[in-house]
Amino acid sequence: MTSTRSLLLWVADSPASAAQGPTGDTTPAGPVLSVEGAGIQFGERSLWGDLSFGITPGEFVAVLGANGSGKTTLLKAILGQQPLSHGQIRFLGEPVHHGNRLIGYVPQQKLADAATPLRARDLVALGVDGHRWGIPLPSRSRRQKVDDILTDIGAMSYANAPLSILSGGEQQRLRVGQALAGDPRLVLCDEPLLSLDLSHQRSISELINNQRNARGFGVLFVTHDINPILGMVDRVLYLAGGQFRMGTPDEVFQTSVLTELYGSEVEVFRSNGRVIVVGATDADHHHHPTEGEP
Amino acid sequence: MIHTLLLTVGDDFWSSIFNFDNYGELLVLLRNSIIAGAILGIVGGLISVFVMARDMAFAVHGISELSFAGASAGLLLGVGVVEGSLVGSLVAALLIGVLGVRARDRNSIIAVLMPFGLGLGILCLALYSGRASNKFGLLTGQIVAVDNPRLNSLIVICVIVVIGLLLSWRPLLFASTDPQVAAGRGVPVGIVSLVFMVLLGLTVAVSVQIVGSLLVLAILVTPAAAALRVSSSPVVVPLLSMAFGVTAMVGGIMIALGTSIPISPYVTTISFLIYVVCRIVGAGRERRGWAGRQPAAMLTR
Numbered sequence: 198m199t200s201t202r203s204l205l206l207w208v209a210d211s212p213a214s215a216a217q218g219p220t221g222d223t224t225p226a227g228p229v230l231s232v233e234g235a236g237i238q239f240g241e242r243s244l245w246g247d248l249s250f251g252i253t254p255g256e257f258v259a260v261l262g263a264n265g266s267g268k269t270t271l272l273k274a275i276l277g278q279q280p281l282s283h284g285q286i287r288f289l290g291e292p293v294h295h296g297n298r299l300i301g302y303v304p305q306q307k308l309a310d311a312a313t314p315l316r317a318r319d320l321v322a323l324g325v326d327g328h329r330w331g332i333p334l335p336s337r338s339r340r341q342k343v344d345d346i347l348t349d350i351g352a353m354s355y356a357n358a359p360l361s362i363l364s365g366g367e368q369q370r371l372r373v374g375q376a377l378a379g380d381p382r383l384v385l386c387d388e389p390l391l392s393l394d395l396s397h398q399r400s401i402s403e404l405i406n407n408q409r410n411a412r413g414f415g416v417l418f419v420t421h422d423i424n425p426i427l428g429m430v431d432r433v434l435y436l437a438g439g440q441f442r443m444g445t446p447d448e449v450f451q452t453s454v455l456t457e458l459y460g461s462e463v464e465v466f467r468s469n470g471r472v473i474v475v476g477a478t479d480a481d482h483h484h485h486p487t488e489g490e491p
Numbered sequence: 492m493i494h495t496l497l498l499t500v501g502d503d504f505w506s507s508i509f510n511f512d513n514y515g516e517l518l519v520l521l522r523n524s525i526i527a528g529a530i531l532g533i534v535g536g537l538i539s540v541f542v543m544a545r546d547m548a549f550a551v552h553g554i555s556e557l558s559f560a561g562a563s564a565g566l567l568l569g570v571g572v573v574e575g576s577l578v579g580s581l582v583a584a585l586l587i588g589v590l591g592v593r594a595r596d597r598n599s600i601i602a603v604l605m606p607f608g609l610g611l612g613i614l615c616l617a618l619y620s621g622r623a624s625n626k627f628g629l630l631t632g633q634i635v636a637v638d639n640p641r642l643n644s645l646i647v648i649c650v651i652v653v654i655g656l657l658l659s660w661r662p663l664l665f666a667s668t669d670p671q672v673a674a675g676r677g678v679p680v681g682i683v684s685l686v687f688m689v690l691l692g693l694t695v696a697v698s699v700q701i702v703g704s705l706l707v708l709a710i711l712v713t714p715a716a717a718a719l720r721v722s723s724s725p726v727v728v729p730l731l732s733m734a735f736g737v738t739a740m741v742g743g744i745m746i747a748l749g750t751s752i753p754i755s756p757y758v759t760t761i762s763f764l765i766y767v768v769c770r771i772v773g774a775g776r777e778r779r780g781w782a783g784r785q786p787a788a789m790l791t792r
Contacts, residue, residue, distance in 0.1 A: 278675075296674075296675070296677020300675065302672050302675035302676075307669070312546065313668055313723070314540055314544055314664075314715075314719060314722075314723060315664075315668060315723060315725055319724070323661070323665045324672075324676070327662065327673065327676060328677050329661055331657065332660040332661065333661060360723065376672075
């Protein structure tokens with residue numbers, strides 16, 4: 198067990214990180230994010246402990262794990278909304294704090310209803326200056342910035358359409374745009390593909406991937422299904438039962454590794470470049486073999 | 492023959508309700524009421540945008556019942572209706588704001604508070620031995636009774652609400668659409684939502700005194716609900732909503748002046764008709780395809 202962990206564990210301080218973003222980012226700066234011996238305990242129960250890893254600029258890291266394994270809590274800790282029980286998390290070398298605007302956040306898909314007084318461009322504009330007090334005054338630079346993002350994310354054709362009439366995929370595209378509006382160095386994604394159909398799953402993950410290649414930000418992508426992003430991720434962080442494994446998808450998605458992590462029989466199948474995990478407690482239904490092919 | 496008979500009966504009936512003699516004099520007399528109505532229309536129209544965006548229509552109803560309880564208690568104890576309704580509103584708004592962070596919790600808390608408030612109000616009114624019209628007015632409105640001090644307190648409260656809304660506009664809009672993302676961007680979501688509840692409590696308190704606790708929804712929900720049928724722009728919706736609110740309030744008062752019926756049916760009817768028209772216009776727009784989406788996008792959708 199210890200040997201597996203030390204093999205897969207990528208410690209923030211070790212500069213010999215194998216995983217480098219495909220951009221081959223040349224910035225000499227250290228990791229955008231470094232999690233150092235972090236742990237969270239709720240009373241007796243430890244959600245996860247001794248978690249250490251880093252994300253370099255332009256790196257795409259997927260976070261997987263059973264329900265309740267603390268994936269979302271990890272994002273909250275990075276956003277400074279959840280205090281750690283021990284260890285620390287640094288962003289650009291500084292301890293994380295609440296409301297850091299250089300961290301973008303893409304939430305789960307939540308359909309806006311007709312009571313939302315926003316058009317597509319207004320959702321993106323909230324990412325530009327939604328945190329400021331007062332009413333937004335018309336400004337050319339603000340409008341230009343929103344237009345640039347809408348162009349980047351391919352949403353210009355419905356820029357002025359009410360948010361509520363847009364499809365789930367289109368709304369999610371705009372939320373990615375909203376996250377890009379703060380020129381982030383790190384983008385956190387909390388199950389952004391949930392309840393999207395397969396073609397939108399692909400287009401949203403491609404959008405995030407293309408943007409991180411173009412802009413060089415790190416990505417921490419919480420998901421229950423690795424397959425839509427399998428070709429894009431550099432490394433995988435797998436959380437289960439208070440423990441974790443980290444490494445490339447090939448290193449982590451192995452029957453022996455996940456069986457040991459879960460402490461029960463888990464089988465990993467590969468077919469047509471897809472990974473299917475069977476028998477993982479709580480997680481089995483996510484990786485159900487009948488999940489459709491695109 | 493029968494036709495003429497019906498006509499005469501009808502004539503009598505209508506002239507007993509509508510009588511626009513001496514309209515000009517009445518208008519002067521009710522100057523305060525019209526000013527109060529216009530201000531309330533503006534504030535109601537503005538805040539209703541967020542009532543809709545935050546899905547708080549039921550909360551408005553709940554707060555108004557506790558405001559009614561407060562006003563009745565104020566009447567009974569001689570503290571004053573204005574003070575009483577303010578206390579009732581603010582207590583209800585803060586309770587709902589603090590306990591009902593999640594929508595599901597919120598609805599059950601409101602459902603628990605509302606009948607309690609209504610019952611308390613009825614108890615106070617039953618014990619009150621003063622004029623009966625005071626009692627009924629708290630439920631259905633009493634715009635005629637806006638004297639100068641009351642108009643002044645209404646103006647002060649409304650100015651506070653408008654300034655508060657304008658200052659917290661963007662964070663409030665952000666937190667209403669996507670609380671998690673807003674929190675991630677540094678918006679103090681909890682504080683913003685409590686501030687909103689206080690502003691809503693203040694608005695409900697002044698509205699209850701004018702249109703009555705049973706009818707506040709007509710000016711704190713309907714204007715924005717109507718505006719949202721025809722637009723989604725964060726600039727157009729509040730402007731339209733305020734215009735609708737003022738139209739309903741001032742229009743209702745103006746018509747009520749010439750009639751023997753209280754103002755509230757007119758206000759609620761105008762408000763409702765505006766909503767119906769907006770729905771029809773909105774449906775037409777949807778059929779023709781919304782502006783802002785280019786045809787190419789329709790194909791790839």
